[in-house]
Amino acid sequence: MVGPVSEVKAVGVRVALDRKPILHGVDLAVAAGSWHAVLGPNGAGKSTLLRAVAGILPYRGEIHVGGRPVAGLPAKQRARLIAYVPQQPQLPGDMTVGEYVRLGRTPHLGYLGVEGKEDRAVADQALERLDLSGFAARRLGAMSGGERQRVVLARALAQQASVLLLDEPTTALDLGHQQQVLDLVDELRATEGLTVVSTLHDLSLAAQYADELTLLVAGEAVARGTALEVLTADRVAEHYGARVRVFDDGAGRPVVHLVRS
């Protein structure tokens, strides 16, 4: 379903917003077909890093996706390579769910911009995969927060890019839909070689799904590796200012629990 597999590689990425330095030389190496989670306290620069990788923010340093520098990619090519789901998407309230998800097909349309059967089939499949088939005619303004989050994900899937960038994709979702969305993304990763870079504020959830993690603190990567390597109680205490205990989920993945003093 997605295009050729693509790795993501960033070296020494620096970003300033309103002339204030936010990222101070961040590296990122994500193998094609793997899932990488970017973690860190509020304001660490996670969303900024994702926007830079998405090619929608000026940066210094190098960011290559599928071997090509994102900064130089024309928008249409970039959209075929990278699907980006922002933390707070702005949705046109009077557009229907079906129309919005079909927008994901825009980078694939030909010269005249006419949708074909294939485009409609891909959009319908994305709706179905996110439990939204019954909502196609509903206006976005009449959807709940969690439903809207699934609509934005459906649009990203309809885009059929080989790299998926997800900024806090589960914050508005109930437990069942969190699992459904993350399982779906993981299935696409495993079966079609989708490369995933996501921020997730739930550390235990990140540990369940990501192959590798980067811990970002104040615009710098302070740790990277597997969840077991990165998510130690001491490190979480140091960088989040939180008292936690780290358990094993029985399958070798850490579970991070807050503990009361």
Ligand SMILES: Nc1ncnc2c1ncn2[C@@H]1O[C@H](COP(=O)(O)OP(=O)(O)O)[C@@H](O)[C@H]1O
């Ligand atoms: N337009 C902006 N101008 C100046 N500072 C900004 C702007 N947008 C975000 N920031 C600041 O950049 C830092 C990183 O923000 P962000 O990447 O959203 O963090 P995170 O996603 O890790 O919570 C924060 O301190 C935030 O206040």
Ligand SMILES: [Mg+2]
């Ligand atoms: Mg953020």
